[in-house]
Amino acid sequence: MSKQQDYENSPLYKIRHSLAHVMAQAVLEMFPTGKIAIGPPIEDGFYYDFDLPRALTPEDLKAIEKRMRNIVKKRYGFERQELSAAEAKELFADQPYKIELIEGLEAGGVDENGEPLPADERPVISTYRHDSFVDLCRGPHVKDLGKINPKAFRLLSIAGAYWRGDEHRQQLQRIYGTAWETPAELKEYLHRLEEAKKRDHRKLGKELEIFATNADELGGGLILWLPNGGLLRHLAEDFCKQEHLKHGYDMVYSPHIGKSTLWETSGHLAFYKDGMYSPIDIDGQEYYLKPMNCPFHILMYKNNLHSYRDFPLRFAEWGTVYRYERSGTLHGLLRVRGFTQDDAHHFCREDQMPDEIDFVLNFSLHILRSFGFKDFHAYLSTQPPEKSVGEAKQWRAAEAALEAALKRAEIPYDIDEGGGAFYGPKIDLKISDAIGREWQLSTIQFDFNLPERFNMTYIGADGKEHRPYMIHRALLGSMERFFGVLIEHFAGAFPVWLAPVQAKLIPITDRHNDYAADVAAKLKTAGIRVEIDDSSERMGNKIRKAQKKKVPYMLIIGDKEMEANAVAVRLRNGDDLGAIAVDEFITLAQKTIAEKETV
Ligand SMILES: [Zn+2]
């Protein structure tokens, strides 16, 4: 059973679903002319979308929550009823959004939230009633509200949302809530939420001057990497590229646009057009911005004739791609319209394929561990039951290779049976961050489709033409997303090798400035990134400022340090290492940098 199915069968799901109804009842009691749209349970909570005569305020949220508590305390039971479309329309006569949903159910193929239904599932029109409130719903709910602890839920926020996610339609007000089985669980969740807020990469990205966005003048979903972010990215890319070269990758570069015919051959125009931008006309020929790098690497492959001796081939590129995302979904570095993938394509023979998968998984883990990630969880997606390309034999061999590699690497994994793309099975590798959130970074994806479409071949030992195995691999994923995750994981306090400024020299008074400049010169020569704060501020302020910028080492310099040719070392976490000879500090810092450690 999938994670989602587990959730849908859990008591929490029922609690959250039921509270969405209770919230709608409370809101309609306060706004009797209000219209209700949809209100599903979501991860950690629930929401409901409303069309109301005025904008909701934080005070309204408190009032709604209070009403909800009173309703819950009455322990009303839920009653299910099935009805015909005509009866349902009569029941919801003054609720236009519900009427539209009922019409959808009548037409078939969608559920009561307008979401697509599996082909074999026939929509049933059913309602759930508790107290005076009836909602179009297929459940499940708690048997009665007595099953809900009135102290274990909280309304969190109000957001704008378009009806059916369509920006051309009515804008609604969405209220988010969270609910748990016990007040202790709620408290723990609210703490995690608070922690996540402090780590928000958009807030830290601004404070640490890592990146900027500018929807007005530049356009949404496009990232400006500021000098600190540029340095971080350069250091990360430089390390990764060196590792790629050491591990048998070839570095390649490809252009940002390609002819429409290329995207026709690859199938992108047939199957991925919604994710692509409008064509550019060059001499009467249409070109498209690339949403993926794959077709270019295939053209590179086809630039030569290949024999079985050439393999494995590993083409790697930091390739910048452009994909359409709805403006409402853009989110800092995590959801953008232009991003750079650390992309690679592996080509190999069938007999090499298991080793190649072993290699690519271990290489991915090596790089991720180098950035300080320790907890991994993999998801293996296998052949979908409907349409897919490639022979069953290939699918089984590829799936077996993926699973065997996970076992050998001792990575815990779940199998998403039938969850693969039509063109091949894959592994999604997720990392857990410092506060236990899972983030998807790496993907290792087989492709039985593009080698066919591009008629890729090699000459085998038998002198005949064969198709190579093709594997797509994005390791960090995209540099944008990766740094979004990295900022949140470290709360901006990067390991020393990545910190834009590694040491801040803090002379206590003006007469220590010359000595500070000497020390700075020594550190620079030793490859340590250093800045001097020779402003006239007090030492305490200088330390606080450096701490706020998450500088790993603060080196304080007064008379004593000057005399002893030393620095007094403070760490950004507040630890005080006392006075250390300058040379000794250099050795210490260099070791920490080389080992990619943190302080
Ligand atoms: Zn419901």
Ligand SMILES: [Zn+2]
């Ligand atoms: Zn690819």
